[in-house]
Amino acid sequence: MGSTSKPCLPIIDYSKAKTDRLAVARELVDALEHGGFAYIDNVDCFEPWELLKRAEWFFSKPDAWKRKVATKNYNHDPNCKNVYRGYFAPNPEGNSYKEGFDFGAELPYDDPIMKRTLLYEHVTWPDEDDDCPNFREYLQKHHDNMTVVSKDILRMIALGLGLEESAFDSMIENKPMSTMRMLCYPVRTGPHPEAAVGSDGKKLHCDEHTDSALLTLLATFNFPGLQIQKDDENIAMTEWLTVDCRLNSLVMNIGECLSRMTGGILKATRHRVLDLGVQRISMPFFQGARYDADISQVFVGDKSHGDKWITDPTCTTYALWSLKRYKAKSNTEYANTELY
Ligand SMILES: O=C(O)CCC(=O)C(=O)O
Numbered sequence: 001m002g003s004t005s006k007p008c009l010p011i012i013d014y015s016k017a018k019t020d021r022l023a024v025a026r027e028l029v030d031a032l033e034h035g036g037f038a039y040i041d042n043v044d045c046f047e048p049w050e051l052l053k054r055a056e057w058f059f060s061k062p063d064a065w066k067r068k069v070a071t072k073n074y075n076h077d078p079n080c081k082n083v084y085r086g087y088f089a090p091n092p093e094g095n096s097y098k099e100g101f102d103f104g105a106e107l108p109y110d111d112p113i114m115k116r117t118l119l120y121e122h123v124t125w126p127d128e129d130d131d132c133p134n135f136r137e138y139l140q141k142h143h144d145n146m147t148v149v150s151k152d153i154l155r156m157i158a159l160g161l162g163l164e165e166s167a168f169d170s171m172i173e174n175k176p177m178s179t180m181r182m183l184c185y186p187v188r189t190g191p192h193p194e195a196a197v198g199s200d201g202k203k204l205h206c207d208e209h210t211d212s213a214l215l216t217l218l219a220t221f222n223f224p225g226l227q228i229q230k231d232d233e234n235i236a237m238t239e240w241l242t243v244d245c246r247l248n249s250l251v252m253n254i255g256e257c258l259s260r261m262t263g264g265i266l267k268a269t270r271h272r273v274l275d276l277g278v279q280r281i282s283m284p285f286f287q288g289a290r291y292d293a294d295i296s297q298v299f300v301g302d303k304s305h306g307d308k309w310i311t312d313p314t315c316t317t318y319a320l321w322s323l324k325r326y327k328a329k330s331n332t333e334y335a336n337t338e339l340y
């Protein structure tokens with residue numbers, strides 16, 4: 001991005017979130033009502049280069065090493081218990097071409113909730129070596145930091161919407177579900193499949209989609225390729241806006257669940273990643289709600305908006321919603337899996 005060009009997304013200065021809370025909250029809601037995306041600047045605990053170093057270390061390992069920490073669909077080990085979290089390998093035929101490592105909020109094995117849902121599953125961590133001695137510790141710390149930031153942002157969103165700051169607290173208190181996803185989009189060696197071509201004919205690394213959770217905090221490091229669909233009724237639906245790399249910023253966006261609960265006032269914007277013929281690494285953090293949170297609640301706005309996302313009336317808890325979305329998404333990994 002040139003220093004004089006106008007940034008393509010609104011910039012939220014998180015360093016002012018304590019001192020100027022209401023003003024920042026209003027700016028945030030304004031951004032999320034219009035484009036559904038914003039840059040979040042000055043998040044002290046976000047250290048992109050430390051994260052990138054660890055992701056590069058992980059993805060440079062041999063396939064067999066990575067598959068040792070994979071979900072059972074990817075390591076073919078009959079003793080493997082992981083169905084939900086861990087490594088997943090790229091699918092050259094799929095609508096996205098990416099490998100990744102998922103982990104998130106875990107509960108102790110003896111927690112009664114663990115008997116009810118696998119969505120708090122423990123991940124298997126990789127063996128560390130001298131090149132990256134604190135992979136697990138660092139990533140878990142990053143996950144915990146992003147949880148704190150996203151909960152604070154959700155409180156600011158409530159404030160900016162004119163609600164009590166605590167309006168969403170019951171959804172996110174105790175152990176809300178979350179996913180930290182370390183992603184690598186490899187360079188393709190084979191032909192580009194039809195499934196990974198965008199609505200305007202562009203070659204894609206990640207399919208056109210909306211996120212499903214409450215909100216996403218994405219680290220793109222300095223890799224270009226992210227695009228969002230323009231939110232302007234005068235512009236043809238196929239018009240895509242490139243999100244410029246912004247050093248040290250997190251890219252934030254709203255998921256379907258929060259869009260639904262805010263009556264469509266906050267936008268869950270479609271986005272995608274272009275395949276630019278080079279390897280890309282990114283790290284989205286998806287903040288969810290508690291597994292049993294009632295996602296049919298609508299806090300503001302048009303109550304019928306939820307029907308756009310959730311056509312199944314039995315899908316009222318966050319866990320049921322997540323399960324349905326995971327199965328529906330391109331990851332065939334989840335298709336035959338009972339998670340709840
Ligand atoms: O890789 C990126 O920058 C975007 C990833 C993304 O949108 C997702 O995983 O939901």
Ligand SMILES: [Fe+2]
Nearest residue numbers: 209210211271
């Ligand atoms: Fe996404």
